Amino acid sequence: MNNFAIQTVDLSYNFGNQVIIKDLNLNVPKGSIYGFLGPNGAGKTTTIKILLNLLRSPNDTVFIFGKDINTHRIECLKQMGSLVEQPAIYAHLTGKENLRNRALLLGIHKSKCDELLKLVGLSDAANKKAGKYSLGMKQRLGIALALLSDPNLLLLDEPTNGLDPSGIIEIRNLMIELAEKHQKTILVSSHLLAEIEKTATHIGIINKGALLFQGEVSELRNLNKPALKIETNNNGFSAQLLSQKGIEILREDNGSIYLNYQDKTDIAQINALLVTNGIDVYGIGAESKDLENLFLDITSKN
Amino acid sequence: MKQFYVALVSEFYKSRKTLAFWAAILLPVLICGSIALGYYSNAEKILKFNYPGMILWGQFSGASLNIMGLLILPFYVIFMAFSINNIEHKNDTWKTLFSQPLNKFSIYAAKYAYAVSLIFICLLLFFGLTYLSGYLLQVLVPEYTFKNYNPSIILSKFYARLFFSSLGILSIQFILSLIWSDFLKPMGIGFVGTIIGIIAANVQWKYAQYIAYAIPTITLRSTKPKGSNPEDFQVFTNDIYISIAYGILLFIIGYFILTKKNIK
Numbered sequence: 330m331n332n333f334a335i336q337t338v339d340l341s342y343n344f345g346n347q348v349i350i351k352d353l354n355l356n357v358p359k360g361s362i363y364g365f366l367g368p369n370g371a372g373k374t375t376t377i378k379i380l381l382n383l384l385r386s387p388n389d390t391v392f393i394f395g396k397d398i399n400t401h402r403i404e405c406l407k408q409m410g411s412l413v414e415q416p417a418i419y420a421h422l423t424g425k426e427n428l429r430n431r432a433l434l435l436g437i438h439k440s441k442c443d444e445l446l447k448l449v450g451l452s453d454a455a456n457k458k459a460g461k462y463s464l465g466m467k468q469r470l471g472i473a474l475a476l477l478s479d480p481n482l483l484l485l486d487e488p489t490n491g492l493d494p495s496g497i498i499e500i501r502n503l504m505i506e507l508a509e510k511h512q513k514t515i516l517v518s519s520h521l522l523a524e525i526e527k528t529a530t531h532i533g534i535i536n537k538g539a540l541l542f543q544g545e546v547s548e549l550r551n552l553n554k555p556a557l558k559i560e561t562n563n564n565g566f567s568a569q570l571l572s573q574k575g576i577e578i579l580r581e582d583n584g585s586i587y588l589n590y591q592d593k594t595d596i597a598q599i600n601a602l603l604v605t606n607g608i609d610v611y612g613i614g615a616e617s618k619d620l621e622n623l624f625l626d627i628t629s630k631n
Numbered sequence: 632m633k634q635f636y637v638a639l640v641s642e643f644y645k646s647r648k649t650l651a652f653w654a655a656i657l658l659p660v661l662i663c664g665s666i667a668l669g670y671y672s673n674a675e676k677i678l679k680f681n682y683p684g685m686i687l688w689g690q691f692s693g694a695s696l697n698i699m700g701l702l703i704l705p706f707y708v709i710f711m712a713f714s715i716n717n718i719e720h721k722n723d724t725w726k727t728l729f730s731q732p733l734n735k736f737s738i739y740a741a742k743y744a745y746a747v748s749l750i751f752i753c754l755l756l757f758f759g760l761t762y763l764s765g766y767l768l769q770v771l772v773p774e775y776t777f778k779n780y781n782p783s784i785i786l787s788k789f790y791a792r793l794f795f796s797s798l799g800i801l802s803i804q805f806i807l808s809l810i811w812s813d814f815l816k817p818m819g820i821g822f823v824g825t826i827i828g829i830i831a832a833n834v835q836w837k838y839a840q841y842i843a844y845a846i847p848t849i850t851l852r853s854t855k856p857k858g859s860n861p862e863d864f865q866v867f868t869n870d871i872y873i874s875i876a877y878g879i880l881l882f883i884i885g886y887f888i889l890t891k892k893n894i895k
Contacts, residue, residue: 406731
């Protein structure tokens with residue numbers, strides 16, 4: 330048995346001639362919260378639909394807990410709960426009836442419905458028609474529906490869409506609790522890195538159907554080496570001077586120079602070099618690119 | 632089998648608050664109710680004809696059978712097939728339905744079986760209400776001759792034929808509503824089909840029985856009493872076999888369309 334809840338092997342998918350996914354090798358470890366990141370239209374939802382067998386994939390390309398989704402469809406789906414795009418709920422039924430209907434299909438006792446309504450904070454709106462719910466409430470009902478069968482693997486496609494900040498924090502805490510206390514594996518897609526870097530243990534970045542990065546969040550942070558930011562009274566001369574000394578200038582913008590460095594002694598030497606050459610140094614210090622910019626950098630490369 | 636059963640129960644649960652479900656009950660109640668009301672309020676005029684029991688039953692039940700068979704049944708089937716599929720199109724729930732650990736055939740077959748059972752319930756109510764309202768009229772207007780003839784055999788045969796004659800239309804409309812989420816395409820095709828069907832059946836075109844939409848009209852025309860015993864007509868005739876064959880064939884084709892379909 331492998332240790333992956335989800336594994337795709339060279340998965341490709343086309344709509345007609347249009348390539349949507351190409352050679353995707355997702356590895357989602359059991360018990361992880363896997364942030365599946367990419368800009369809109371990168372192929373996230375298509376991938377999730379393939380993982381749910383809603384879109385057809387070739388045999389031996391998609392494995393859920395080690396089993397091929399095409400040949401073990403029901404067995405795989407039994408272990409999965411999902412929320413794909415906007416929550417799919419019956420607008421003419423109440424929130425509680427939506428859950429009851431799903432419980433009927435899955436052979437789950439109806440008392441579980443009340444439990445879940447409470448969990449997602451919809452107990453007071455349980456008997457209100459779901460069509461009259463706000464987007465945030467619909468999203469929470471969608472999450473309750475995904476959790477109803479107590480699945481080992483949750484696929485959540487942009488679950489915080491339309492939620493207010495406190496709702497986002499609640500969902501975040503719920504995901505952490507599910508993963509830590511109940512050993513669930515969660516794949517959560519988003520187009521905002523900031524939104525999931527706080528919860529995810531692993532990150533996969535996809536753009537134009539190709540996986541550009543996959544690994545633990547710490548690995549992503551390691552990619553993000555800080556640059557040295559310097560502000561002087563004469564940036565042009567400073568840059569020239571530094572270049573002559575063989576120091577690589579990363580960029581110059583907004584009155585600052587950014588360059589690579591190794592450690593603190595480099596900072597002291599660079600400062601000394603500038604000062605001894607008659608340059609006034611107004612500011613010097615390490616500056617990390619935030620992860621969001623790193624994400625943009627990665628996705629803009631392909 | 633259990634999956635089919637839960638999917639069927641879920642279909643009922645989902646649609647019990649929709650017009651498709653209530654129409655199956657309201658149509659027979661309204662139509663049979665208003666005909667019975669007419670027979671009650673116009674009793675004097677009708678009694679002048681001195682109809683014997685069998686003819687009175689024929690006139691009375693023919694009123695609802697003709698309205699139902701010619702117009703309302705095809706349109707009810709068209710609307711209901713649309714409604715049962717549209718509940719998923721409208722709420723964008725095909726994707727959640729097919730991501731449940733249930734086999735696709737159970738979900739599809741349960742939807743189809745639910746549609747068939749709604750037609751069955753509707754026609755059963757027509758049969759039961761016609762029968763009961765006749766005897767109720769007899770109690771209210773003792774001069775009526777309903778008590779002189781028991782119409783249960785002839786009525787059940789008529790409604791059984793109507794039920795089977797609707798299966799062809801149901802399967803066509805079911806596929807159309809499965810493929811298209813909008814109302815106009817299946818409704819438009821169904822409307823045109825029904826008109827062509829009625830015309831083809833009325834001009835007695837020899838191939839009319841191969842048009843699924845013509846079969847309910849043919850069914851009603853061909854079961855007019857012939858010979859000495861009016862109860863002596865067959866339920867299963869060529870047109871009914873054709874309707875059932877259409878029903879089965881298109882049900883299977885519908886399933887293959889569904890399995891090949893990517894769920895958007």
